Amino acid sequence: MQIIHHGAVNGVTGSCHQLDVNNYNNNSHNHGNGNNISSYLIDCGLFQGAETAGKSSADQLQITFDIQHIKALIITHCHIDHVGRIPYLLAAGFNQPIYATTATAALLPLVIEDALKVGVTRDPKLIQACINRLKKLLVPVDYGQWITLPINIPTAISSTESATEMDSASSIEKTTTEPATISSTENTEDISKETIVTPAIYHKAKLKFKPAGHILGSAYVEIDLSGPSGNHRVVFSGDLGATYAPLLASPKSPYRADTLVIESTYGDKNHQGRKERSKQLKNIIESAVKDNGVVLIPAFSIGRTQELLYEFEHIIHRNKHNPVWENIDIIVDSPMAANFTQKYRQFKTLWDNEAKGKLAQGRHPLYFNQLITIDSHQDHLSVINYLDSTHKPAIIIAASGMCTGGRITNYLARFLPIPTTDILFVGYQAQGTTGRDIQTYGPQGGYVYINELKIDIKAAIHTISGYSAHADQHNLINFVKRMHHKPSHIRIVHGDNEAKQALAKEYRKMLPEAEIVIGKE
Ligand SMILES: [Zn+2]
Ligand SMILES: [Zn+2]
Incomplete structure (x- = not known):
């Protein structure tokens, strides 16, 4: 053998x-x-x-x-x-x-x-x-x-x-x-x-x-x-x-x-504890949206996106009277992610006990009112223009998870040079990916190439390792x-x-x- x-x-x-x-x-x-x-x-x-x-x-x-x-x-x-x-x-x-x-x-x-x-x-x-x-x-x-x-x-x-x-x-x-x-x-x-x-x-x-x-x-x-x-x-x-x-x-x-x-x-490496990461996610979002900027979260459309939705539902559930969480738009800009979320729901017998428990209480762990799903490419471009012109805070979850392609790159190209933007990495960024470059050069005020354009990074860069x-x-x-x-x-x-x-x-x-x-x- x-x-x-x-x-x-x-x-x-x-x-x-x-x-x-x-x-x-x-x-x-x-x-x-x-x-x-x-x-x-x-x-x-x-x-x-x-x-x-x-x-x-x-x-x-x-x-x-x-x-x-x-x-x-x-x-x-x-x-x-x-x-x-x-x-x-x-x-x-x-x-x-x-x-x-x-x-x-x-x-x-x-x-x-x-x-x-x-x-x-x-x-x-x-x-x-x-x-x-x-x-x-x-x-x-x-x-x-x-x-x-x-x-x-x-x-x-x-x-x-x-x-x-x-x-x-x-x-x-x-x-x-x-x-x-x-x-x-x-x-x-x-x-x-x-x-x-x-x-x-x-x-x-x-x-x-x-x-x-x-x-x-x-x-x-x-x-x-x-x-x-x-x-x-x-x-x-x-x-x-x-x-x-x-x-x-x-x-x-x-x-x-x-x-x-x-x-x-x-x-x-060892990951952060569970409570810590949830608190960190909540804190980063709350301070990020104060200046009416967007929060971009690059995420794989299978797995990571659904985990984030699950966490956001949890935070929203626990912060019912907090205006940030009552009003924030959480945009999943990916038709694929929407399809996969559907499959996650279909296979809920494979969920863990905690998630099944929430279902039993009548909650919908992968769905909440503030969730917006973007399907067509035209809508995708419209959302970017809308967010750029209105300065309305929003959380955007889009693929690819390591920023090597996909709709997230259009958001990055538009919003990385804006200081009110926050980029939140919740997954592993492999060497040589745009995601790793943003993590490395962003905090020093550097730049990255996206779609062959040099883009200055003025956005704040955050990484939460606990969601790995x-x-x-x-x-x-x-x-x-x-x-x-x-x-x-x-x-x-x-x-x-x-x-x-x-x-x-x-x-x-x-x-x-x-x-x-x-x-x-
Ligand atoms: Zn994998
Ligand atoms: Zn793998």
Whole structure:
């Protein structure tokens, strides 16, 4: 077995991992042509921000790896940096099942349609053809249910033979591949190019999704491999949610993992507490609207937008006679976000107990009177002009979450140079994104380029970390600590270098016997 990465190893975007099973060359039976191998792709996401640097645009998008042995695509959740390369995978001829949770399967066609419209084509026929293909391959799976994955069973080997084959296969591999072990010294170069060598042949592979608490439908993936020599459980974390994230319950650790591939977005940081962030959000908004300026909140249309609506409903509910909260317009300028909010309502069985409790009291956690949703592009432009000319305070929530495109960029271009504007970041801003540039240069009175125009930043810049949709260091440590059967191999992906190193250090402390490596392309 081996795991290779086609993204999310030099940063947080472009998630795409490949699990190869029975990847030995069995010369005597298959003439070394690799016929035994079965591969599974976990996510197929787009690169974003600086993580596209050094890659030609073709490389970022095209499927540059061999897909002939890939038996299935498994989707952890439908953020674009986890699913955005699916149209290219289909274009490359991929024709195997795509497994996703039921909610993800419901969201995915909307996400892909939007991605195609924004980045590829406006031709409705092409878009429809792609979506039809996707829907045909999609297999919705409920949380907690085991599903058997297609696998090539090495039938040429009898069970007595297979033991010898296995041993020899493993000993050959062990001597010919780079050692995957990492010494615990800090400055050792991390090696993981090749991978985990497991001396085993597997006849069965099954898959289970468990709630990840990151966005609606999000899951971590358990893959159980079994064969004559026993079982091996591989867990891919996908993106894990934080404890006390609004709306969704935090993830519970798996019972067992032998090999764990885990994200590390906040591997070196801990989030603010829940009360603190809610208070901070309220305070920032209250002081921001005093000067009749706008508050711009860049937010992913899935997940972050709904969490913000949930928090605003909560604040409004608790501040019924406060004129700021009675009168403020909260504008969601995104037709996609409105669609996704609809899906969040549809799947309310997946909400956490607190959110369900509010429903039971007759509240509408994703809806309130002050909420305005903007649909058409014409209305979008009108709102910008209206707000600019009337100097009426308003909160605007728009995508993209890292300001790399979408309607938020039109707001930023217009309002960043105005000192009464406040920009509020509530999500992770990857290196090289416009969002990260505003965070970095804004407080020094710098500038950014938006749509190729140089825009001075006069607006006040705020960041609240507590709303992260990602587990923090503490959560990531607990995810492993609370497993009954802990992994002997951990592969850290999906994070900046400092975050990965810091998390690796913690895991090495917790599991001195385990092999802890940092994923490399
Ligand atoms: Zn995500
Ligand atoms: Zn991610």
